[in-house]
Every structure is written in C-alpha cells, then in structure tokens.
Amino acid sequence: MSDPRVLDGNAVGGLLHDVFGAEVTAVPCTCGSCGARGEIARLVVYVDCPGVVVRCPECTQVLITIVRVHEHACVDLSGVGRLEL
C-alpha cells in the first residue's frame, strides 16, 4: 500500500496546459480564502483520487479541481481568488 502522493503544481503542468491552452506553472495564483499568492507550481496537488485536487499551501483550502469526464474536463476554479495569466 503506497501513500497517496502529495505533489506540487509542476506535476499537473501537462494537464493544466490542456485545460488553459498554455504553460501555466509559473502563473501567480491568489487563494480565494486566505489571500496567499504564489506560482501554480508551488500549490499542493493531490493526484491519487478520482480527479486532481489543488490546494493552497498556506490554508489547505481547495483552489482547483479537475475531473476528466469522458472526452471533456470538468474544471472548478471556485477556490481561486485570482490568476495572473
């Protein structure tokens, strides 16, 4: 039994490229809950679950959730305060 992986935004760079159509790991992201700001690469990412869950490194609130639904991606950005794309 291996532990669920806790990674960072680098690990989902390819997936986010598919979602945003651009390289975004260096994009600053502000947490909608606590206001912490840092590059997407610095966010805490859980990949061993039925989707990808991206959390704030300071307050652990969920920022982004991505689920592949058949040929589409369901992307929830409601936890993000701001992305500086």
Place this chain on the structure above:
Amino acid sequence: MGIISRGFHGRRQDGPPDRVPPGQYLTDDFPVLSAGPTPHTPLEEWTFDIRGGSEPVRWTWDELQALPSEEITKDIHCVTKWSKLDTVWQGVSVDTLLDAVEHDAGYAIAFCDGGYTTNLPIEDLTGGKAWVAYGYDGEPLEPEHGGPARLLVPHLYFWKSAKWVRGLALRDDDEPGFWEQNGYHLRGDPWLEQRYWGD
C-alpha cells in the same frame, strides 16, 4: 483512443464478471486515495451527528462503540477502476443510527473532517446497505483509510464511502457533494457504470 503501444498490457487482472462490475479490474492491495491532508480528530472530541430530522441527534465515540455493531464482508469498487473482493469491516449499521431520528427525508449529505461531502438517497443508506465503519480487517480503521470512522456504502462506487465521516445532514433534495459537483454521477452504481454526469 491513443496510439497503441506494441506489447503494453498494463497489469490489471480481470475477475469473475458476477463479482467485478464493467470496466473494473481486481487488485490485491488496498490503494489509498486522498484529496487532501489526513485529519486527526482526537476521539474525545469526535462526534457523529444526524441533522435535519425533527431534532438533531449526536453520538460521542464511546456512545457509537456501545451501539450494536457487526462484521461486514463486502466487495468494494472504486471509480478509478480497481475493485477489491471480500473486504472485512466492523461497524454500526446506518439503519441503527437513523432509527434514532424522526425524519421524512429522501436524501442525505455525509459530511466529514477536512470538508469532504458526498450525497446519497436515504434508500441507499438503509435496508442493511450502509454502515459507519471503524474497523477494517480485524484492526481499528487506520487514518489513511478514513479512521477513526468512515461511511461504508459498498454497493455504490467507493467515493460514496466517505472517509473521516462526522455525520449526515438529512435533506429533501439530492444536493451534490464534492465529487458530484465536479463531474461525478449523483448516484454512482458500479453495475450500471454510473461514473460521470449523464452516464
């Protein structure tokens, strides 16, 4: 479909079709799936609440332990495609808990430490189909598998078996929980392969 890679098979095992739902493969280990940090609520502070009935009802850890419990052996099916047969749990039937509450709700949302939620029809929580489980394989349920207690609803995809469960909020409507808001099916019956919205 992608470009086929010659000679690649993956390492799934198929199982008996009457035990393994469509699209699933068997695993011998027990993968740990997690969408967030593992909570660690001390047992002295732990409670299980049922809200939304005529009056809120609460059990402390000791009170939960004092309720009649049973050993349950069930197959479990994760929407990420692994299935594990004959898993053995210890827990209290949700029927026992709901019997303590006066209600006419059609649905419930399970809520958990860490903020996870999942929704279920009352029908899927009753009739001997669901438990609050605190033991696995003869041992207390480990935190990474949802301990001290998780919901166990093995006839639905395992995301419905909410880890670190702290209660049920009874409702008249089927309000989607965490994964259900993000593309996953409201009900999640593995035999009908109800993985995503619209399946």
Place this chain on the structure above:
Amino acid sequence: MKTLELDVDWDGHRAGQHLDVRLTAEDGYQAQRSYSIASAPGERPAITIERLDDGEVSPYLVDELREGDVFEVRGPIGGYFVWDGDEPGPVLLVAGGSGVVPLAAMARHWKRVGSSAPMRLLYSARSWDEVIYRDELEHLGIGVTYTLTREQPERWQGYARRIDDELLSEVAFPASEGPRVYVCGSTHFVDAAADGLVRLGYDPASIRTERFGATG
C-alpha cells in the same frame, strides 16, 4: 535505470522541463507517467527510468520497448522549474534520489553554454549504487557533493546522513551571494531542504521546488 532517447516533433526543451508519456494497450487501457528530461537543451530529449518490479509502466519501458516502437508523449512541460543560464548569480542544485534528473539537465546545459555562473550540486542518495550519472556529473566542472544516507562504501569520507542545517551551511552558497536554488526529490525531501535553506537565510522566493511521487 535505463535512459531512453526519444524522437519527438517539438522544437526543443529547457533545462528542468519534463514530459508526459501515455501508453495505450490494444484494449484501450491507458497508463500515464511524467519523466523529467535528462538531456540538455539542444540535445534530443532523453528520459531516465527506474525499473520497479511491481511497476506497471517502468518494466515495459525498460524491458519491452524496442527501437522503432511508438508511444504518445506530451511536452515539454514546465515554465517555473527551469534554468536557462542567462543570469550570472550562483546556482545551487539540491537533489534527492531521482530528483537529480532535471538538475542534471541544468548542469549539462551549464556546461554546453559555457556558463560562468558558479554552480554546485548537493546530491542525496541512499547508497553509492543508487547515484546516477556519476561519471558525467563529476566531469562537467560544477561542484558536486554527495551525501549517502543509508549505506556507504568502505573508506567513504563524505557525508553519510540526511540533509540537515549543518550540512547545508557547509555546502550551500552563503545566502548573501543571492543564489538561485532548485530542489527536486520526494515531497518530504524537498520540504526539509527548502526549510533548511530558509533557516540559513535564503529568500524563499529564490528557491524553486519540484516534488516527485513514487510510481512504477
């Protein structure tokens, strides 16, 4: 460990980037893995795979793959954990196990462009056998320090423990020199090394991190 060179149709990569490999079986089953690109910009992308016995993808890539075989690759990916070599200040690379791969690409790039930026690699591995790219790293011209955490060869004179504040203070550039840092390895390793460097006075914004998870 096996290093594969890939023929891809992209224009080139930056040091530190990775690519995603996707394998599809005849019945449609798919598995995906990310690999850091080990080669320097200007060279064909190369990935280094650690074969895990109970892995799903690594035994296929290491044992089964023959020249001419195809699989899907997405990349190059990454715009944060990259080093282009166009700034003069010192660069500290801190590697935990297989985290050395993207850092080796940076060191190779350093050599290829003839950079005059002082560069040091601190490489933590469990044993001497698990150190990869050994000969090459020592001949690039950067400073290389190893720490072997689980077992050491006889007569080993180097560090023999997990990275701690004292080790970092002896190996890292002084914070006052404004070094850039790249740390790569397991989440636990990266968090420990980054925290240690911050305690040494490093500006957290100067430390770039990439966390690897174990997969087969």
